[in-house]
Amino acid sequence: MILEDQGYQTDSRSTGKSGLQAIRQGSFDILLLDLKLPDFDGMEILRAVMSEKPSICVIIMTGYSTVRNAVEAMKIGAFDYLPKPFDDDELVLVVERALKLKRLTEENLALREQLIDQFGFDNIVGEHPRMLETFEQVVRVAPTDTTVLIYGESGTGKELFARAIHTHSNRAARQFVAIDGSTLASNLLESELFGHVKGAFTGAVAAKKGVFEVAENGTLFLDDVANLSLEIQAKLLRVLEAREYKPVGASHTRKANVRLIAATNQDLQQMVDGGDFREDLFYRLNVIPIYLPPLRERSEDIAILVYHFLRHFCRKAGKRIEGFSDEALEALVDYRWPGNVRQLRNVVERLVIMSDGQLLDPGFVLNHMQGRYFMGGDSIPDTVDELNAVKKQVMDETFGRIHRAFLEKALKACHGNISQASATVGMKRSNFSALMKRHHLSADSFKD
Ligand SMILES: Nc1ncnc2c1ncn2[C@@H]1O[C@H](COP(=O)(O)OP(=O)(O)OP(=O)(O)O)[C@@H](O)[C@H]1O
Ligand SMILES: [Mg+2]
Structure with missing residues (x-):
């Protein structure tokens, strides 16, 4: 009932x-x-x-x-x-x-x-309904010249999707040029974007092509658009409106025939509301928005991705690994992956490099995921939720290590006899074996 x-x-x-x-x-x-x-x-x-x-x-x-x-x-x-x-x-x-x-x-x-058959998109993996929707959207929008704005946290695959759109467009034979909004220095910007003619300014000893020219008839990928300075935003807007630009020092304008794909991990609308991003540019970019959900919101995809990368790195390293034990996979699926697919890829790569075994077990996997929150520069929590997740993780890891060592010491001393080991440390047998279970320890490995 x-x-x-x-x-x-x-x-x-x-x-x-x-x-x-x-x-x-x-x-x-x-x-x-x-x-x-x-x-x-x-x-x-x-x-x-x-x-x-x-x-x-x-x-x-x-x-x-x-x-x-x-x-x-x-x-x-x-x-x-x-x-x-x-x-x-x-x-x-x-x-x-x-x-x-x-x-x-x-x-x-x-x-x-049957190791995963990749999705229609050569190397993009995902079966979550939201990813399937995204694939459909990409298929529909790719062959057009429409501007696409890709939203997603760090490591969710923004650049991967931008490249996929380019590959599935009729510009595929031409260049895909990526520039990063946060690294465009204002003073260099103009010549970087539009190029310059020889002698346009001191140091311009030769003519230089700007990205708009390199990407001509191809795709220009503007990464991290939220970090464009207002000055650069204004210049960009002008090109997008006029569909032409003038190289520094040149006397004639050039047609700008590029397909624009932009990406950001910020809420651009909010930045517009706060006056940090030009509203007119926002509307020019936000024609077709595509949202890539963080990995933790599509945990059904984790197992597929894990095996995808396992196969990839095994092939690369010339290793044979059968797969993951169910518990090891469960640990990977339950993890929050703040660094999304990129982080998962790195973890699997490390596991393949470090492993000699056939089937990866949870102890091994968890050991090699340690310190995972503190790996990157952007690992400082942004929200209370994340802070609590970090706290829990630190507690789990620290106490997990101590618990494990504690159990192992007692079991080793008693040659894998659980009753004896639990009595020695003064713990109820049932609690002792429950703790063993939580740490995936088996008494057998301590019997000689
Ligand atoms: N769905 C996916 N299937 C396979 N690989 C993926 C997928 N999503 C992301 N990746 C891989 O994860 C890594 C990170 O992806 P990408 O560089 O596109 O992320 P990003 O959103 O541009 O991150 P950032 O904001 O930090 O620049 C890449 O190696 C990419 O190939
Ligand atoms: Mg990127």
Whole structure:
């Protein structure tokens, strides 16, 4: 009843025999199994399910006195156990967690088997509905000469998409020229944008082409437009309106035949409202806005991207790595990725370089993600949310390391005997093994 209230479809049986029958005939995602059944030992049912229908996620419900059996059940392959009595929320929570892991496991398997077929766009990966919408938008807008403004946090793929638009346009055979709004120095700007003739000013010993000329008949990518000074904004606006420009020192104007794609990680409308960006230029640029969502808002794409880069870097390094363990992948999917796809790419590259193993496990992955918040220059949190995320991460990492070392020390001293180890450190056995589970430690590796 609790689960049906949440919208789940359920079926319940009160004997092992009819339960097994239902499982064999039906298709279930999750089995909530009591260990004490009138006709069977729940453990036998568990074994049968693990061998016949291993895709079913089994959650053991058990009374206090049988917690030991529950641990045994988890060794056989149960997903988790619910000690009785439990309340509605606990039940719903464990079921949600099981479903999430199940979905991820299936996806992980599929990805491992047939490494991802790339999207129609050569090297752009994404299946989230918002990304699919973006792909459609790009397909529609690419062949036109319309100005496109790409919004997105750092590392979300703005330049990648700008290049894709260029490649899918009829300007593809001509140049794609990228200039960065924040590095355009005002005094140099004019000759940089429009070029100059020989002798136009002191030091102009030869004529120089400006970006508008280099990009002629091609695409000009204006990165970081929010950082253009107001002076440069004015000059740019003039070219966009007149569709022509004059090289410094030249006597004639030249036609400006470029397709413009601009990108920013700022809210330009807000900058317009605050007087930091010209409204007229904003409207010239914001003809077709494209929004690239941050990675944390499309976490369904993380697994695909992770495997995409894994394949890429394995090929590059000539290594064979089978993939990620489910838990390792889960850790990557749960992470917030403040640096978005670029950060994820860097992490995977590092993992490939550092790894000797076949299947990457969570310990390895987490170790190599450490310090991830403090890697870049723009890692100082901008919002309270981010600040709290950093705090949590620092706590998790610091205490995580200590916990892990603590467990390992005790387990090593007791040769992997959990009862002994927990008694030595003065911890309840159940808490000790729960902590082990959280840190993905197995007693086996400490037995000699
Ligand atoms: N959907 C994607 N599929 C595959 N690779 C991606 C995707 N999005 C981004 N990347 C890769 O991530 C890295 C960062 O992308 P890009 O340079 O385009 O980001 P950006 O938005 O321009 O970042 P910044 O604002 O910091 O300049 C690049 O290596 C790019 O190839
Ligand atoms: Mg960029």
